[in-house]
Amino acid sequence: MKIEKLFSHLNTHKELIFYLFEHRDKVVFYEELEKFISMEKLEVLESFEIVEIVENKVYLDARVSTLLENYLNIDDNIEVSSIYDKINDLKHKIEILLEYKNKQNKLIPKIRIEIKRSDFILLQNLFKLRIHIDRVYKNIEECNTKYL
Numbered sequence: 001m002k003i004e005k006l007f008s009h010l011n012t013h014k015e016l017i018f019y020l021f022e023h024r025d026k027v028v029f030y031e032e033l034e035k036f037i038s039m040e041k042l043e044v045l046e047s048f049e050i051v052e053i054v055e056n057k058v059y060l061d062a063r064v065s066t067l068l069e070n071y072l073n074i075d076d077n078i079e080v081s082s083i084y085d086k087i088n089d090l091k092h093k094i095e096i097l098l099e100y101k102n103k104q105n106k107l108i109p110k111i112r113i114e115i116k117r118s119d120f121i122l123l124q125n126l127f128k129l130r131i132h133i134d135r136v137y138k139n140i141e142e143c144n145t146k147y148l
Contacts, residue, residue, distance in 0.1 A: 009048055010064075013037060020051065020060035021068055030056050 010017055016036040020028060030039065030053075037045075042058065045051045052059045 006048065006050075009045060009050055013041070013045060013050075016045075017050070017060065017064070020058065021065060024060055024065050028058050030058055033058055 013036070016033060019033070019036060030042070033042070042051065042053065046053050049061050050064055052061055
């Protein structure tokens with residue numbers, strides 16, 4: 001079978017394919033499908049192996065169903081572990097954030113105290129510098145008067 005014919009039939013009967021794919025886990029009787037397709041056209045799809053007809057029941061061919069499941073990345077297995085890992089990762093990040101926030105709340109007052117101490121030390125050093133400058137000027141004046 002040529003791929004063009006396969007895709008043509010899939011496209012022409014997309015509502016039927018969609019319906020059968022959505023109901024792939026249960027039995028679908030022809031009576032449910034009469035709104036989509038006639039029995040003659042359904043038999044044509046069976047000849048192209050897109051659907052299977054068993055008595056009055058219609059199934060989507062397993063290969064078509066597998067193709068759609070693989071393309072849509074549909075799996076019956078629910079991956080709880082990946083969700084669990086993501087939740088644990090989020091919990092860990094929240095713990096880190098709370099720890100950081102607690103440290104920040106403890107560090108900010110310490111930083112303020114250190115800044116105030118720095119201001120005080122700077123002020124003390126300025127006073128000492130002033131005293132030393134005054135001493136130097138006094139000594140210069142004394143030296144000038146002695147040697148002049």
